[in-house]
Amino acid sequence: MLRAARLGIERGGVPLLQGLDLTLEAGAALILRGPNGIGKTSLLRVLAGLQPPMEGQLEAAPAAYAGHRDGVKPTLTVAENLFFWAETYGGSVPDALWEAFDLGRLRGRPGGALSAGQTRRLGLARLAVTGRRLLLLDEPTVSLDAASVARFADWLRAHLAGGGAAIVATHVALGLEAPELDLAPFRALAGARGGSDEAFL
Numbered sequence: 794m795l796r797a798a799r800l801g802i803e804r805g806g807v808p809l810l811q812g813l814d815l816t817l818e819a820g821a822a823l824i825l826r827g828p829n830g831i832g833k834t835s836l837l838r839v840l841a842g843l844q845p846p847m848e849g850q851l852e853a854a855p856a857a858y859a860g861h862r863d864g865v866k867p868t869l870t871v872a873e874n875l876f877f878w879a880e881t882y883g884g885s886v887p888d889a890l891w892e893a894f895d896l897g898r899l900r901g902r903p904g905g906a907l908s909a910g911q912t913r914r915l916g917l918a919r920l921a922v923t924g925r926r927l928l929l930l931d932e933p934t935v936s937l938d939a940a941s942v943a944r945f946a947d948w949l950r951a952h953l954a955g956g957g958a959a960i961v962a963t964h965v966a967l968g969l970e971a972p973e974l975d976l977a978p979f980r981a982l983a984g985a986r987g988g989s990d991e992a993f994l
């Protein structure tokens with residue numbers, strides 16, 4: 794589902810990571826570890842196709858990327874947000890999703906009137922309506938309470954059991970049986986030269 798060889802990552806023209814080899818098959822997850830600022834978000838952005846790699850080869854299935862911003866449309870209701878995304882991606886809104894993300898009683902509430910945790914639950918529920926099997930998740934549990942973390946972990950396990958795959962940057966243990974990749978040994982050497990980072994915003 795994803796294969797990268799000798800991947801190098803930069804941000805804003807500054808080299809961050811070098812020499813990364815990654816392979817992810819259907820049904821598998823990988824947890825990214827590393828101190829603040831090492832480049833977890835930047836790596837996920839490259840894997841999602843949001844910015845080009847500095848060097849190396851990358852082949853990846855189309856991914857659903859969940860970054861720090863939830864992308865919730867404030868004037869649309871929770872249900873309208875989900876149906877909008879489902880339509881955009883050509884997917885559907887599974888009935889089980891309302892329970893999985895505890896959104897049933899919030900269906901009619903405008904996105905702009907949700908709490909931080911509720912907004913995050915809606916942002917994560919969006920993953921489920923894209924129909925994309927490869928998930929790239931950047932600190933997905935931020936703002937979630939313990940019950941919501943457990944519910945999300947259950948949903949993610951089911952996604953993997955159904956042939957999905959995920960790469961997750963997280964400082965919170967999700968209880969997944971997944972290998973962890975510490976990015977510290979891949980820190981770019983001082984003086985490594987970056988390429989173009991035109992797509993960076």
Ligand SMILES: Nc1ncnc2c1ncn2[C@@H]1O[C@H](COP(=O)(O)OP(=O)(O)OP(=O)(O)O)[C@@H](O)[C@H]1O
Pocket residue numbers: 804805809827828829830831832833834835836994
């Ligand atoms: N918009 C930006 N412009 C320039 N540099 C940036 C920008 N955003 C992040 N960086 C820098 O890129 C480096 C890697 O940041 P990144 O967000 O990928 O790290 P991270 O491992 O995800 O960190 P954290 O654990 O704090 O989320 C950091 O040194 C950061 O300061």
